Amino acid sequence: MKHLTTEWPLLKELEEQLVRTLQKVFAVLLAALLEEIDQQLAEARDKRRYQLKDKRPTTIQTLFGEVTFRRNYYYDRQAGAYTFLLDAELGFDGAQSISPCLEETAVELAVECSSYRKAARTLESIVGYAVMSHEAIRQLVLEAPVSLHHPVSKRHGRVLFVEADGLFISRQGKGKRAKEEKILAVHEGWKRNGSQLELVNRRHYLHEGAGDVWERFEEWLMNEYAYDPCRDLLIINGDAASWITACREYFGKRACFQLDRFHVARELRQCL
Template structure:
């Protein structure tokens, strides 16, 4: 491969534009899954220009500035980095016999991929909302669609405050995973996650991703999430007729923490039976039994929060139109916690990990693509591939358009002269008539 690259470099030098001049040579190493390729190429500068420099070889083979790995090797690094820390990836590739890379280099290559994919998704989001409304692009129509949202806090390298990664899961309902019908799985789940400057940015991206697959014109959307305002309030602006439900897991956990486990168990059953007012009245009456003012203050704050979102306390199954209740077998919601643990927490919170804002966003987008089974597709994008010098050379070979037979018309008078019968002339004749 180094030989072919060198040949291509010389070919590019021979056919370089007249306005380019060579200012020197530069070396570069590219790590591939089969080994490391060492290349030496010319740096060119445009004449009468101070800062216009170019590597013709890099441009022809699609070798980006600062790039250290080939496209196929990048696939391996990104895939491993979605499961392991960068230091662990460094150890794995070394043990497996691949070209050694430092964890800093692995981090740089993987983060660059994640950042570029994040910008691509951001561009698509802005394109969808240029007219201030959602443009329907998907063709799949569903009577009912389920959304779950949550946030996870990760440690920041830049300050003491933690950063929130917002997560949204959309699915079409449930299927049984086993013939015995003992376990259910989500039907066609899709995840959106990342760092967002505000709630609107998240819901714009989320609705943009959904619109690629679904036409929501006649769809009833149900949202389940904790008490965060970006879930309970902002989402309504993006899904007309949205049914919002406070997540049962969080309700049970919060009531248990502030009022006790037994009370939480009893009131959870009351809430599941649709008795929202009885649930609120009972909690409010229990505030005065708190042993300390601080405990009383915390209980009052929780009850006030539930009163604010009173309509969201009622299970979504009580609020669906009758025609939808009869069409499907419906279950309780609350899967987002598992998705957060599986897709983010295991990778981004282990062993006291901390992240920069850009690094966290890049990894979140990689995990999102992986879950949605689009990571391989994106890694196969032409942008990440280094072109084969063999193919480039093949197409750069110049064709001779003249008469190739002219040189064959030459004559040797000795063959027909007075010595034509001699042995040495006969020998020459045999040679030139091969």
């Protein structure tokens, strides 16, 4: 039997190399296909309405990696605006530089993974390079459509109630200032237990260490409550401390912040 002197890579390495090679081939094919469709649209367009101005290059991120192609830019005489017929025909916005399939994959990973950072790392392992930051994925989730008016039988998602407060703890030693501990209590509503009402699935989160409070809290929600940022809504109750009201910017339309009753009553008394 002849002994092989050639050293072959492991199957895992062969598979990874082949995937990356195919990605490059598919990227070239996709660019050629998009330009061919754009040319057919140019030939079939209403030339009295759409005036061809020039061809403009664009690069979009896809599951195949970066795809660069040129598409026709028109002036729509009827609408009085400039447009790309290719974008309208295929249902994407070339200015956003992210393909619809990649965007959908990123949002799904954000829901399935325990954090946006993990979703970004997983997406990187799929595509082969750091295609999107964790913050970019979070913004996609915030911008994803949310419907709050499903019929009761078709309603998806839950409402999680959050009580946010800061507890100042004295520190030993002369001149040391009190430290504020950021505490968030979470529950899924109320249920009656005899003559009493009790909170459903109550948990507490204590923010420790560095990092943004709401980013770390959201990761904790994903682990403790299987929180789905595309379906679940948050009702956040607290005072007007800056770190608490920052939840409005972080969660956007996926959370509702309200001033707690104590501080509402205090504000009203001060106005009297």
